[in-house]
Amino acid sequence: MADVMAEEARRASRVAQALDASVRTKALLSIADALVENESVILQENHKDLEAAKNMDIPAATLQRLKLKDGKIAQLAKGIRSLAEGEDPVGRRLRRTKVAEGLELEQVSAPLGVLLIIFEARPDALPQIASLSIRSGNGLLLKGGKEASHSNRCIHGVIVDAIERAGLPRDLIGLVTSRDEIADLLKLDKLIDLVIPRGSNQLVTHIQQNTKIPVLGHADGICHVYVDEKADPAKVSSICVDSKVDYPAACNAVECILFHRACVSSGLAGKTIADLEAAGVSVRGGTGAAGELGLPPAPSASHEYGDLTVTVEVVGSMEEAVDYIHANGSAHTDCIITEDKEAGEDFLKRVDSACVFHNASTRFSDGFRFGLGAEVGISTSRIHARGPVGVDGLLTTRWLMRGSGHVVNKDKDIDYVHETMPL
Template identity: 40%
Template sequence: MNAEVLTPPPLTDPDALIADLGGRARGAAKRLAIATTAEKAAALRAAAGQLRTQAAKILGANARDMEAGHAGGLTAAMLDRLRLDEDRLSAIADAVDAVAALADPVGREIDRAVRPNGIELSRVRVPLGVVGIIYESRPNVTADAAALGLMSGNAVILRGGSEAVNSNRAIHAAFAAGLATSGLPADAVQLVPTQDRAAVGALLRAQGLVDIIIPRGGKGLVARVQDEARVPVLAHLDGINHLYIDGAADPAKALPLAVNAKMRRTGICGATETILIDRAYPAPLAIVDALVKAGCEVRGDKAVAALSPHVEPASAGDWDCEYLDAIVSIALVDGLSGALAHIDAHSSRHTDAIVTEDKAAADRFLSEVDSAIVMHNASTQFADGGEFGLGAEIGIATGRLHARGPVALEGLTTYKWLVRGSGQTRP
């Protein structure tokens, strides 16, 4: 089989295309809603097997995307998100297998009660239905979203970014090949076959066919989805994450945590973008020097800039910037209250962390910081569904409705009430 990915013809009727995909997805969703755990797990294991079997094709497709990305001037962070190699592809397949091994949320009873009149009430988890997922850069999202959608009983319609078009199509083809052997409908996982932006608009307008839209990408993508969507949206916003080093922090913990939180992988949404240091902390210069030595550009307020000639003055915009690069902004603050005020003004409510040995300070930080993930003495790079034991994730939701934090299987379900009576009539 030729590994070359064919380009579909120009889009002439986006609404008709999405109506066709949505109608087929709706039919598949009905079958998935009653599929057994064993059926879903077998389909995912078969898909993971095909990802491994077709590794050469997928890596070849990714090489074409990388070549186009270099030519198109993608940033280093975007190229890192886009790049696949044998290890990363193996990890993608392993993540699909991991989802197959997770507990199935569908049908799980949340709670049960008996009313005084003898009526029994229970709430059980059910799939959302048809989930539209619009994402950029990362081809692993194609497999992660397909796996999570399938295991949670949802049909998914995927629309990846143009920078990863070949990778996404190759991964989807491998996933579909595995699904074809399982007896579950192939329409359970569909990839929009065009990069025409008009198809995104049609997907956002697909009321009655799509139950929820999940955007995963930059500000521009999320803003467009929120502005144009006529179906509910589960938003994954910027990761403007903070690491606060308290005056009572242990320097032996604070220094490696600061370097890891910023520099382990700078292009992921869990990377720290701003470090706040208590003026009472004894070794702020060591933090700056360690980051500079690691290859990070440091932008600081006046107090931090005075510590080292390697610090560039921070602008007002730096405190609200998701760099996704080897750049960090650092400020000295007046204790925990100063840190909380800064975070409240600038955090995107994704992930914020404190480093301290003071339990009362840690408890106050965990209580008062209103973010989806709040940490104590841990790197913000742990903001990941896999690290939380959830398997793959669809994204990290920063809003308040339906799901918050890493969205995995349970986040892709809702619930319904079951009412069991014995002939009761209401007076």
């Protein structure tokens, strides 16, 4: 069942790719209009999910995410319209080379193919993801949580009707409503090019461990802030507090603050801990700091709290901080606070993480804040896309060559020039 949908989605993606960009743009505007027009039906279906959820054992936070709040549909439509107004990312020229006289090569962006998005609860994720997928010309399979099944079915219907009116094949976006379980979908590595899990760490980890399809995402977000001996105390306090308190459950929240030992003797470590505590943060100590600063011990050197708790550790040098981060971090986002420009640049050069910051909160690690437009996810994989990923992460490339009868013939008669041409 899902395999047939995947094949249809690929076929539809090839149709979508060959059409003029204006058709994909029209489809996005059509979705935005249809969502607004069908708001009351969508909310009715969402209400059914909320009613059904009352009889299920669903955590309060999930219920929160399940509910489409007032103004949500209008906000979604606005986001989709702004995506429609943006530049078309498909078929963009990335590179152009004169290979030989009369023989030209170009590399252009192309849809990745077929995406599988597995998401929990949030029905508002569906239109967001579907729009990004259309913008990038991809086929899409959606597998939502059963707690949102009424909402998802309704929104999916509204969307495929809308794209069909605009001239795109409705098979481009398939909602997996059959009994196919996630395990079956994850076996379709010949048919699906990328899986994007949107949900809990457990969901992401489960998917990463159970498929050969590349996974775009991150299971952990163990971010560090290293406070150098030459840090400005005012920046230390505000960056440490913001990195934790702004949104403690986010993957880009800080989990461990490393102080240079000089900050302990200067009192900066103690003052920062007091500032964190004043902001509602519980502070725990790593094996070193627990003794030196008299803090309750952290569960481990590599722990993601996801709440208003943070580990503090003491290191003897930046070298030691970098090693600590490599050994215990998740290569997501790590930050140095220092007024020593050279130390800052050295840290930026040496820390092998997706995002490395100097004197800025780890919370900036985000597709919107980076200016990527819509965010597909944050990847801690090193392959394909790394860090906050925008619509570019849903693209691959193709090489196009134009000649006039050129042959290789053992490279005997051809004069390669390999000149870079303007795009």
